[in-house]
Amino acid sequence: DAGVIQSPRHEVTEMGQEVTLRCKPISGHDYLFWYRQTMMRGLELLIYFNNNVPIDDSGMPEDRFSAKMPNASFSTLKIQPSEPRDSAVYFCASGRNEGYGYTFGSGTRLTVV
Amino acid sequence: GENVEQHPSTLSVQEGDSAVIKCTYSDSASNYFPWYKQELGKRPQLIIDIRSNVGEKKDQRIAVTLNKTAKHFSLHITETQPEDSAVYFCAASINFNKFYFGSGTKLNVKP
Numbered sequence A: 001d002a003g004v005i006q007s008p009r010h011e012v013t014e015m016g017q018e019v020t021l022r023c024k025p026i027s028g029h030d031y032l033f034w035y036r037q038t039m040m041r042g043l044e045l046l047i048y049f050n051n052n053v054p055i056d057d058s059g060m061p062e063d064r065f066s067a068k069m070p071n072a073s074f075s076t077l078k079i080q081p082s083e084p085r086d087s088a089v090y091f092c093a094s095g096r097n098e099g100y101g102y103t104f105g106s107g108t109r110l111t112v113v
Numbered sequence B: 001g002e003n004v005e006q007h008p009s010t011l012s013v014q015e016g017d018s019a020v021i022k023c024t025y026s027d028s029a030s031n032y033f034p035w036y037k038q039e040l041g042k043r044p045q046l047i048i049d050i051r052s053n054v055g056e057k058k059d060q061r062i063a064v065t066l067n068k069t070a071k072h073f074s075l076h077i078t079e080t081q082p083e084d085s086a087v088y089f090c091a092a093s094i095n096f097n098k099f100y101f102g103s104g105t106k107l108n109v110k111p
Helices: none
Strands: A005-007 A010-013 A019-024 A031-038 A042-050 A053-056 A065-071 A074-079 A088-096 A099-104 A108-112 B004-007 B010-014 B019-025 B032-038 B045-051 B056-059 B062-067 B072-077 B086-092 B105-110
Touching: A005 A088, A010 A019, A019 A088, A019 A108, A031 A074, A031 A099, A042 A065, A042 A074, A053 A065, A074 A088, A099 B032, A099 B045, B004 B086, B010 B019, B019 B086, B019 B105, B032 B062, B045 B056, B045 B062, B072 B086
Parallel strands: A010 A108, B010 B105
Antiparallel strands: A005 A019, A019 A074, A031 A042, A031 A088, A042 A053, A065 A074, A088 A099, A088 A108, B004 B019, B019 B072, B032 B045, B032 B086, B056 B062, B062 B072, B086 B105
């Protein structure tokens, strides 16, 4: 099992540009989560899906952020337009309904200049 | 919603000593409490977890205790080693779904 796969690992973009982060969860996991990590705010849950359906997006900071999960093996987090304050490490994680915690991906380090 | 508080924010111990990190939670409905270790520049990784029907769980040098009445849980690391140096996060959830994370504890084990 390759684990949760995220791409890209690093992204540097200019303010105002669109950014798309990608995630492939572990096969068989029916939950998928997007987190953002910064020094100031720690680990923040942005949105999570169950069986490809968004369940709770209350953590999405504003309308510039959107997430989709078109199928069980792929999810995207899009920021349009990006701003410098969006700079952070974005983690995707997946899990099964039986629990045992999430498995995190390696993260995407986003820098908006 | 749930509020998880974690203390201390930094902890420095001598190699071989024990380390204890404490968390409190607010929602009495929370029933699953995982602990994650995050090394610098890496992903958080689950190291141990406990469910509300258990008061203590141990795995080699690490153990977690849970006091449901007081709504707090703790991570105990014995015989610390330099490779234990990392940031540790506690979390609380209801039925394994939405995890609420603490703010993290940076543990430094001095050789």
